[in-house]
Amino acid sequence: MKKVFHKITSLLMAIVVLFSTMSFTVDMHYCGDTLMDSSIFKKAEACAMQMSKTPLKECVVDMGNCCTDKQITLTGQDDLQQIAAKTSLNQQIFITSFVVAYLNLFQDVNKENTSHKKYFPPLVSKQIYKLDETYLI
Numbered sequence: 001m002k003k004v005f006h007k008i009t010s011l012l013m014a015i016v017v018l019f020s021t022m023s024f025t026v027d028m029h030y031c032g033d034t035l036m037d038s039s040i041f042k043k044a045e046a047c048a049m050q051m052s053k054t055p056l057k058e059c060v061v062d063m064g065n066c067c068t069d070k071q072i073t074l075t076g077q078d079d080l081q082q083i084a085a086k087t088s089l090n091q092q093i094f095i096t097s098f099v100v101a102y103l104n105l106f107q108d109v110n111k112e113n114t115s116h117k118k119y120f121p122p123l124v125s126k127q128i129y130k131l132d133e134t135y136l137i
Contacts, residue, residue, distance in 0.1 A: 022076045025072070026038065028071070047067060
């Protein structure tokens with residue numbers, strides 16, 4: 001369970017670093033007050049409101065400067081702190097002793113005394129219950 005929690009936490013921290021350093025641009029094309037197209041990874045396509053006069057066509061649609069393009073840029077963090085803050089010797093000793101004391105809280109204190117597992121019983125040369133003729137029935 002502890003390994004799974006550690007992996008999930010590491011993954012979440014990597015995602016936070018990724019999204020905090022990522023930057024992107026949103027392009028938007030408006031005709032008047034209406035949003036016609038928006039795009040994140042490419043330039044927004046223009047609408048057909050601005051047609052120029054051509055010799056083949058007599059129909060001209062020219063509404064002036066009714067169309068506008070807007071661009072919103074969200075910049076990520078450029079500088080990442082790669083060096084940890086310097087700690088003094090007293091702080092390092094405190095952190096080390098705190099971690100050791102915290103880890104020792106979860107050790108099992110009620111261990112059984114198993115010193116008899118090292119020793120084997122003596123070999124029986126005679127069966128005493130047969131000599132005394134005492135049997136449990």
